[in-house]
Amino acid sequence: MIRVLVVDDSTFMRHALVSMLEQDPEIKVVDTARDGQDALDKVSRLDIDVITLDVEMPRLDGLETLKQIMKTNPLPVLMVSSLTESGAVSTLKALEYGAQDFIPKTQSNDRDAFGEDLRRKVKAIARRKSIIRLKYHHHAAPQPAPAHAAPRQTPPVCSAASACKGPRDLVVIGVSTGGPPVVQKILSALPASLPACVLIAQHMPATFTGPFAKRLDSVSQLSVTEAVDGDKLKNGHAYVCPGGKHIGVRLRGSLPEVSVTEEPKDALYKPTVNVLMETAGMIMGRRVLGVMLTGMGSDGVDGARVLREKGGCLIAQNEASCVVYGMPKAVVDANLANLVLDADEIASAIITTVKG
Template sequence: GPRPVLTPRAGRPVRDIVAIGVSTGGPPAVQKVLSQLPADFPASILIAQHMPAAFTGPFAKRLDGVCRITVKEAENGERLRPGTAYIAPGGKHLRVDQKISMVEVVVTPEPTEALYKPSANVLIESVAQAMGRRTLGVILTGMGSDGLEGVRVLKQKGGRALAQSDATCVVYGMPKAIVDAGLADEIIDIDDMASAIMAGLYK
């Protein structure tokens, strides 16, 4: 049956931004993870899901209906808030910009030459550069290796990285790339990913 909703532990998390890269088989995996998080989840979540432009808005809306956290399609210039997941609009990239007192969401067509739009590499590298060790990177099911270069930067900056397990992936491509490169701190079944993300905020 459905897992219990998790409770954040006391005290400030060490990490307060989660960057997720996902492709083939992604929507059910993302729903499984986000629907287990509590309304007072103490971090922001940014998601690069390979998906055509017309689909990301309805996808975000559907998730918002089944999750306790807020889920929305990312809008350029909005402020990053805890307890909120931002889905990259299809056909564009999602980045962040560290302002003096806040972090701003950036939605942009650049780089135009990226293989995927949104690109997990562009997202994760941007978050790692802006937030450093405050970042938790998560690579879920997907074909190819998008996310590998971003996670490499994330690890150099002191971030932590989780990979979905082979047994629970539709396609073990993107997580396999970071596992094979020795960049994954933990390999997690999708049913346990929400708890691993909660715990990972404090590690």
């Protein structure tokens, strides 16, 4: 049974979240809190597995509440955010401070879809409880570690140079749940002189991708912008796909360029990683390095297959460092990954492979 604390200053929203969560027999809402202070009091007293946390609240807002939780009693936290630009900025900060994922409130217009997504995300991040306890243990007040929690082991990997021969001048990154902090970690470790262009398909609402690109640009030596259809592939530059659209590569004459399109309109995810990996593989073949990061589901595995068939190379994030080991697992299980690496090792593997 997953025990949840629901934190929101709106009585209506608290009731709605409780009723949607408890449609799943594996989830029990043990209590609700009307603001951050109320939440901290309850976190200290109750046995909780997951917290859903509103971003904007009186007395103590979501960010300050989250900081306190991660310091004193670290737990998996799902941010429930507004779709405004300020809501996006706050949510991206929350992911840096330790929140595992977020769900935007306007999705609640379609109650069934929102409820399904909410339950799926709560169940996915609940599995991270023991890992979060271990990760934040040195910050937190002493907590007995769960008996089944083993120290994280990174499996040995062969060197990037032998597994993925370079040079390669295009890096394509597919990512979903838990992605923003990992993408930030990787991009901030890449040099301005990187002899490659980077394209990123992150599952994210349209109002979030602009602030996400700005955030990445502020912490990275690369230039990072939200992609526009027809952008040139420039070394030392990274493009984030706008939410609600797809990013890929196409030819203009004999030169490849960035494609931003609404097709396929029926794709389950917008952006879909399949379009990015498939078009990159078809157009640029051996010049592509694909990177599959944390995410729910299997989006990208079909595109990754094309990328590998055309001579592209693929790095998958390992299970221990993923918030959700779904998308990378799909490519590993399909024997498409040249390398399986911890999040901390991916930037140096990109640099080695790109330079060849």
